[in-house]
Amino acid sequence: MPQSLSGTLHDGYHTLLQRVYFEHTDFSGIVYHARYLNFLERGRTDYVRLLDIHHNELADGAHGENLAFAVFRMELDFKAAARIDDVLKITTRQGELKGPRLTFNQKITRGDTLIVQAKVGVVLINEEGKPRRFPRAMVKALGL
Amino acid sequence: MPQSLSGTLHDGYHTLLQRVYFEHTDFSGIVYHARYLNFLERGRTDYVRLLDIHHNELADGAHGENLAFAVFRMELDFKAAARIDDVLKITTRQGELKGPRLTFNQKITRGDTLIVQAKVGVVLINEEGKPRRFPRAMVKALGL
Amino acid sequence: MPQSLSGTLHDGYHTLLQRVYFEHTDFSGIVYHARYLNFLERGRTDYVRLLDIHHNELADGAHGENLAFAVFRMELDFKAAARIDDVLKITTRQGELKGPRLTFNQKITRGDTLIVQAKVGVVLINEEGKPRRFPRAMVKALGL
Amino acid sequence: MPQSLSGTLHDGYHTLLQRVYFEHTDFSGIVYHARYLNFLERGRTDYVRLLDIHHNELADGAHGENLAFAVFRMELDFKAAARIDDVLKITTRQGELKGPRLTFNQKITRGDTLIVQAKVGVVLINEEGKPRRFPRAMVKALGL
Numbered sequence: 390m391p392q393s394l395s396g397t398l399h400d401g402y403h404t405l406l407q408r409v410y411f412e413h414t415d416f417s418g419i420v421y422h423a424r425y426l427n428f429l430e431r432g433r434t435d436y437v438r439l440l441d442i443h444h445n446e447l448a449d450g451a452h453g454e455n456l457a458f459a460v461f462r463m464e465l466d467f468k469a470a471a472r473i474d475d476v477l478k479i480t481t482r483q484g485e486l487k488g489p490r491l492t493f494n495q496k497i498t499r500g501d502t503l504i505v506q507a508k509v510g511v512v513l514i515n516e517e518g519k520p521r522r523f524p525r526a527m528v529k530a531l532g533l
Numbered sequence: 534m535p536q537s538l539s540g541t542l543h544d545g546y547h548t549l550l551q552r553v554y555f556e557h558t559d560f561s562g563i564v565y566h567a568r569y570l571n572f573l574e575r576g577r578t579d580y581v582r583l584l585d586i587h588h589n590e591l592a593d594g595a596h597g598e599n600l601a602f603a604v605f606r607m608e609l610d611f612k613a614a615a616r617i618d619d620v621l622k623i624t625t626r627q628g629e630l631k632g633p634r635l636t637f638n639q640k641i642t643r644g645d646t647l648i649v650q651a652k653v654g655v656v657l658i659n660e661e662g663k664p665r666r667f668p669r670a671m672v673k674a675l676g677l
Numbered sequence: 678m679p680q681s682l683s684g685t686l687h688d689g690y691h692t693l694l695q696r697v698y699f700e701h702t703d704f705s706g707i708v709y710h711a712r713y714l715n716f717l718e719r720g721r722t723d724y725v726r727l728l729d730i731h732h733n734e735l736a737d738g739a740h741g742e743n744l745a746f747a748v749f750r751m752e753l754d755f756k757a758a759a760r761i762d763d764v765l766k767i768t769t770r771q772g773e774l775k776g777p778r779l780t781f782n783q784k785i786t787r788g789d790t791l792i793v794q795a796k797v798g799v800v801l802i803n804e805e806g807k808p809r810r811f812p813r814a815m816v817k818a819l820g821l
Numbered sequence: 822m823p824q825s826l827s828g829t830l831h832d833g834y835h836t837l838l839q840r841v842y843f844e845h846t847d848f849s850g851i852v853y854h855a856r857y858l859n860f861l862e863r864g865r866t867d868y869v870r871l872l873d874i875h876h877n878e879l880a881d882g883a884h885g886e887n888l889a890f891a892v893f894r895m896e897l898d899f900k901a902a903a904r905i906d907d908v909l910k911i912t913t914r915q916g917e918l919k920g921p922r923l924t925f926n927q928k929i930t931r932g933d934t935l936i937v938q939a940k941v942g943v944v945l946i947n948e949e950g951k952p953r954r955f956p957r958a959m960v961k962a963l964g965l
């Protein structure tokens with residue numbers, strides 16, 4: 390299952406394959422619910438990475454202030470369980486931008502099975518934790 | 534700040550103090566959003582523990598089948614940032630029981646500051662991952 | 678099992694009680710080996726906290742430069758398995774200070790059962806990642 | 822940087838590329854030491870996966886009893902710091918088999934920089950936690 394390390398950019402969305410390892414599971418035998426948030430974060434990060442937006446450059450002030458993404462809201466529906474050794478596909482689609490607030494629609498699937506559906510709201514914050522408008526270049530790259 | 538290891542049972546809700554350690558933070562200097570789910574899970578677990586409901590007994594069939602809690606839905610609002618060394622209070626209040634679905638209302642605060650607000654839906658699943666009705670003793674203990 | 682949130686300072690060592698939650702276990706039914714490092718870090722952190730050394734103050738330059746602890750070496754022996762709901766005791770004893778390198782001897786036990794034995798070497802690093810001598814007040818507090 | 826999702830099998834060793842995401846870092850700005858154990862575990866898992874040894878099959882009794890890998894000893898040297906967005910290479914080389922104990926020599930590098938060096942001892946345990954001899958097919962696959 391070859392893929393770029395950062396997944397694949399499609400027209401208006403992004404997909405990333407990720408494996409379930411020991412660290413993601415819990416004693417009930419399935420993936421621990423909080424671990425899916427890590428998979429979702431990787432999907433968002435690699436989506437914007439392929440649009441040439443990088444956390445390390447943001448943190449180093451490439452867009453003026455030192456900036457970092459922060460999540461302000463999540464709605465998560467856990468639909469089915471994933472297990473050790475499963476290969477999961479994380480699909481990330483950007484939704485709308487309202488002022489400084491950007492929404493991503495994401496899902497995690499295994500083959501045809503929907504595992505998690507998520508709506509994730511993010512902002513860009515500066516070092517004081519204040520939300521900042523998305524830089525124009527970033528808005529353009531995201532096609533918003 | 535002495536407390537029972539499992540927090541404190543109040544009339545209709547539960548509180549638990551938890552410290553922010555290295556492992557909870559990320560390079561942006563604040564707590565990584567997915568870590569709050571661990572704090573929330575501890576709150577729910579210790580709430581039902583003080584009602585004499587134990588994960589290890591559930592898993593060993595104390596209520597008939599081998600059972601484990603699973604989260605099926607979360608709504609999370611991240612309102613403010615927590616930092617290294619902060620002491621957080623997790624407040625857990627059970628909401629309603631609809632068939633096999635139990636909702637908890639939770640919040641994480643630092644002093645008067647609301648950090649995270651959460652609505653968490655859980656079910657009890659058996660080893661095949663099928664939702665099971667909450668045992669009568671558990672429903673009674675939860676005051677539902 | 679009441680304790681201070683930061684554990685107990687004894688003559689020359691420190692103990693901390695910690696519960697095993699869902700997040701610490703994996704699908705094999707026991708605690709995932711990497712999670713013990715989180716417990717060990719809490720032991721070290723709360724030991725120095727009770728000696729009035731705080732990560733947030735170190736990071737804010739309370740001892741001159743902005744400093745943070747970093748681990749440079751660990752030897753870990755995993756002797757027995759811990760399980761969900763177990764209460765573990767983390768015992769931390771400082772070993773010797775050689776130049777900028779401080780060694781802690783730690784163990785994790787459940788009752789009389791030794792779960793993990795660890796030897797952990799730490800340094801204080803500045804923002805460029807360079808090791809710094811331990812501040813005199815810290816050395817004195819640690820009794821070295 | 823295309824690679825198979827499970828890394829690459831070389832003559833006597835295995836390499837795997839992994840990205841550093843938000844979840845791996847801490848407030849000091851670098852990767853939290855315990856997260857490297859997750860990378861190391863992925864290296865070992867994908868090495869044996871490419872030798873056709875699968876955790877889910879082991880757990881389902883493909884080799885007789887239900888079996889799982891467990892770590893019994895680690896020696897870790899943290900040599901340099903990794904940061905957000907870094908691409909790390911995990912190299913895994915099996916060492917020797919002594920009775921039920923198998924040692925892996927592993928390292929994590931970023932380009933020419935050595936980040937972590939590790940010696941990891943693992944055993945196969947059954948559901949009671951007892952160490953079991955490695956199945957002959959597995960020993961042969963590992964070239965031991």
